[in-house]
Amino acid sequence: MAVLEHKQLWETVADQLREEIxxxxxxxxxxxxxxxxxxxxxxxxxxxxxxxSELSRVGLTxxxxxxxxxxxxxxxxxxxxxxxxxxxxxxxxxxxxxxRAGDDEIGALFAALQAVEAAYAGDDLAVAxxxxxxxxxxxxxxxxxxxxxxLFDLLASQTVLLMRTSLQSHASLAWTPPVExxxxxxxxxxxxxxEGAVEAVGAHYQYTQDRLAATEAAASPAPGD
Amino acid sequence: MAVLEHKQLWETVADQLREEIxxxxxxxxxxxxxxxxxxxxxxxxxxxxxxxSELSRVGLTxxxxxxxxxxxxxxxxxxxxxxxxxxxxxxxxxxxxxxRAGDDEIGALFAALQAVEAAYAGDDLAVAxxxxxxxxxxxxxxxxxxxxxxLFDLLASQTVLLMRTSLQSHASLAWTPPVExxxxxxxxxxxxxxEGAVEAVGAHYQYTQDRLAATEAAASPAPGD
DNA sequence: GCGAGGTTAACTGTTGACAATCAGCAGTGT
DNA sequence: ACACTGCTGATTGTCAACAGTTAACCTCGC
Numbered sequence: 001m002a003v004l005e006h007k008q009l010w011e012t013v014a015d016q017l018r019e020e021i022x023x024x025x026x027x028x029x030x031x032x033x034x035x036x037x038x039x040x041x042x043x044x045x046x047x048x049x050x051x052x053s054e055l056s057r058v059g060l061t062x063x064x065x066x067x068x069x070x071x072x073x074x075x076x077x078x079x080x081x082x083x084x085x086x087x088x089x090x091x092x093x094x095x096x097x098x099x100r101a102g103d104d105e106i107g108a109l110f111a112a113l114q115a116v117e118a119a120y121a122g123d124d125l126a127v128a129x130x131x132x133x134x135x136x137x138x139x140x141x142x143x144x145x146x147x148x149x150x151l152f153d154l155l156a157s158q159t160v161l162l163m164r165t166s167l168q169s170h171a172s173l174a175w176t177p178p179v180e181x182x183x184x185x186x187x188x189x190x191x192x193x194x195e196g197a198v199e200a201v202g203a204h205y206q207y208t209q210d211r212l213a214a215t216e217a218a219a220s221p222a223p224g225d
Numbered sequence: 226m227a228v229l230e231h232k233q234l235w236e237t238v239a240d241q242l243r244e245e246i247x248x249x250x251x252x253x254x255x256x257x258x259x260x261x262x263x264x265x266x267x268x269x270x271x272x273x274x275x276x277x278s279e280l281s282r283v284g285l286t287x288x289x290x291x292x293x294x295x296x297x298x299x300x301x302x303x304x305x306x307x308x309x310x311x312x313x314x315x316x317x318x319x320x321x322x323x324x325r326a327g328d329d330e331i332g333a334l335f336a337a338l339q340a341v342e343a344a345y346a347g348d349d350l351a352v353a354x355x356x357x358x359x360x361x362x363x364x365x366x367x368x369x370x371x372x373x374x375x376l377f378d379l380l381a382s383q384t385v386l387l388m389r390t391s392l393q394s395h396a397s398l399a400w401t402p403p404v405e406x407x408x409x410x411x412x413x414x415x416x417x418x419x420e421g422a423v424e425a426v427g428a429h430y431q432y433t434q435d436r437l438a439a440t441e442a443a444a445s446p447a448p449g450d
Numbered sequence: 451g452c453g454a455g456g457t458t459a460a461c462t463g464t465t466g467a468c469a470a471t472c473a474g475c476a477g478t479g480t
Numbered sequence: 481a482c483a484c485t486g487c488t489g490a491t492t493g494t495c496a497a498c499a500g501t502t503a504a505c506c507t508c509g510c
Contacts, residue, residue, distance in 0.1 A: 006501090008290060008463070034492070044465045045492090046271075053275075057282060065233060066471060066492060081372045084317055092313035147306045151376070231471090233493070259462070269495045270462090291462060291501060 009043050010050030016041065017051060021060050021071055021161065028073035028165055032061065059158040074162045079212065082162075086155050087205040089148055090139060094197040097142035097189055105142055106190050112138040113186045120177035128177070129163050135182055142189070166215070181207050234268050235275035241266065242276060246285050246296055247385055249393050253298035257286065284383040299387045304437065307387075311380050312430040314373055315364060319422040322367035322414055330367055331415050337363040338411045345402035353402070354388050360407055367414070391440070406432050 017037070020026045037048045052069045055061040063069045097106075112135040119131035133156050140152040181204040188196035242262070245251045262273045277294045280286040288294045322331075337360040344356035358381050365377040406429040413421035 006291075010463095033490090035490090046464055046466095049492090050278075053278060065230075067473090068491070081370045084321065084368075084370055085314060085373055085376065088313045088317035089310060092309055096309065143309075145306045145309055148310055151310065235493095258460090260460090271494055274462090292503090293461075 008050075009047035010054065013037070013041050013043065013047055013051035014054045017055060018060060018157070021055070022157075022164055024164055026071050028071050030071045032069050032071065058154050060161055072158075072161065074158065074165070076213075078158070079162050080209075082155050082158050083205055083209055086136075086152070086159070087201065089151060089155075090136065090205075091198050091201050093140045093143040093145070093148055093152070094185065094189055094201055095194055096145060096148075097139065098192050098194050098197060100144055101142040101189070106186075109135070109138050109142060109186050109189065113182055116182050117179045120179055125167060126164070129160065132178075132182070133160060139185065139189075166212075178204070178207060178211075233275075234272035235279065238262070238266050238268065238272055238276035239279045242280060243285060243382070246280070247382075247389055249389055251296050253296050253390055255296045257294050257296065283379050285386055297383075297386065299383065299390070301438075303383070304387050305434075307380050307383050308430055308434055311361075311377070311384070312426065314376060314380075315361065315430075316423050316426050318365045318368040318370070318373055318377075319410065319414055319426055320419055321370060321373075322364065323417050323419050323422060325369055326367040326414070331411075334360075334363050334367060334411050334414065338407055341407050342404045345404055350392060351389065354385065357403075357407070358385060364410065364414075391437075403429070403432060403436070 017026070017032070026032075032052060034045045034048050034052070037051075038045045041048070052061060052063065056063040056069060060072055061069045062072050112131070115131045116128070116135045119128040122128065137149075137152065137156065140149045143149070181200070184200040185197060185204060188200045242251070242257070251257075257277060259270045259273050259277070262276075263270045266273070277286060277288065281288040281294060285297055286294045287297050337356070340356045341353070341360045344353040347353065362374075362377065362381065365374045368374070406425070409425040410422060410429060413425045
């Protein structure tokens with residue numbers, strides 16, 4: 001059982017803020033004033049500063065020295081940057097997974113896969129994306145590389161932020177749920193096929209990127225409303 | 226011309242500490258006490274905490290909550306983790322470089338390459354590694370992906386730390402300077418050969434990893450002195 | 451002599467106050 | 481009317497002090 005460890009104040013504050021940002025309650029571009037937050041959460045400015053620093057580290061906020069910190073407003077260009085890196089490290093992750101993960105660990109991956117398929121069958125996109133992320137997180141976990149996992153989490157949080165905001169701006173993106181691409185990844189890993197797995201990851205990102213580019217393109221010529 | 230911007234105190238402190246850590250003046254495992262550092266640098270504990278937080282972010286120190294922060298003592302296993310990620314993102318970097326970098330930018334890469342070759346011809350390994358890093362930094366810069374560059378810098382600092390400490394423990398690693406592997410990378414990019422460049426990067430990391438594994442193996446059976 | 455429990459010193463987490471800086475606005479001159 | 485200068489309120493960067501926790505030491509009982 002996990003040793004109960006005192007959460008530091010800034011962690012609680014960071015958790016709260018992260019949730020509000022990803023929920024969309026704190027819109028992109030919103031200025032986060034330290035004294036306000038301190039008052040709201042009933043702590044002093046110190047822990048708030050630490051929390052904001054953490055959020056900036058993972059890319060959910062940006063910190064302009066002596067001017068304040070603001071909720072990140074990520075663009076299509078940012079998404080492109082994130083996806084290039086995610087693809088690179090996830091290909092590396094599946095390579096490692098195949099050579100070192102046990103069958104039991106791979107079983108966990110399939111559990112995550114089923115959750116994804118179930119979630120996309122439902123109608124709550126936010127939930128589906130959460131499951132989607134969890135699948136990829138499981139992939140990176142199979143690598144056994146802690147730095148890789150932490151890096152993926154960092155990039156994942158930015159991805160989620162961008163998804164949520166794009167969900168808000170143009171409410172429905174017409175698409176076929178990306179379940180097939182995920183299944184291909186899991187099965188290639190289970191089959192211990194390095195080539196197949198790397199290609200499957202590539203296909204996944206190609207698919208996702210194309211899809212997002214299409215929705216962006218469909219939305220951006222008509223930015224009104 | 227660059228707008229002159231006030232460096233914050235914690236940046237100065239972080240710079241100083243980073244230098245001392247990489248110089249080896251602060252050995253791995255050393256405890257960094259906030260009050261001591263505050264007194265030494267003539268600032269309060271606030272900026273010192275921020276500086277330590279930054280160093281932990283890039284992996285030069287580790288932060289144990291309520292116990293203090295210590296200079297990282299990186300192991301062979303850490304190196305393995307770092308190199309897996311570096312290889313993955315550097316392969317992605319050269320792919321991007323080939324498709325978007327102009328000939329002038331690639332010229333800068335060759336300038337860095339010449340610096341590497343000159344440095345390895347000299348006898349100061351620390352200087353040579355610095356040039357080596359700068360070459361890879363130039364590579365990542367060619368990608369035009371800011372996140373990728375920052376990520377590389379983060380991993381680079383850990384690499385340098387490990388190199389320096391390994392230099393201290395077993396003073397000389399017998400090797401042939403890795404100039405050829407770097408040249409292959411630069412030339413493949415200049416020739417706009419994606420396949421060649423990716424393979425060259427792979428060869429570089431294979432070479433470096435083998436070399437380090439060999440020196441570690443040679444040192445670890447006889448850990449005394 | 452050796453281990454368990456209590457005690458103390460040192461250090462980190464947190465707080466509230468002070469000083470420096472920035473963005474916006476009014477006022478002035480052209 | 482417009483641009484520029486000097487204020488003003490708000491906000492961040494920094495500081496010094498308090499409180500809680502950790503780790504080491506020291507004593508006591510076996």
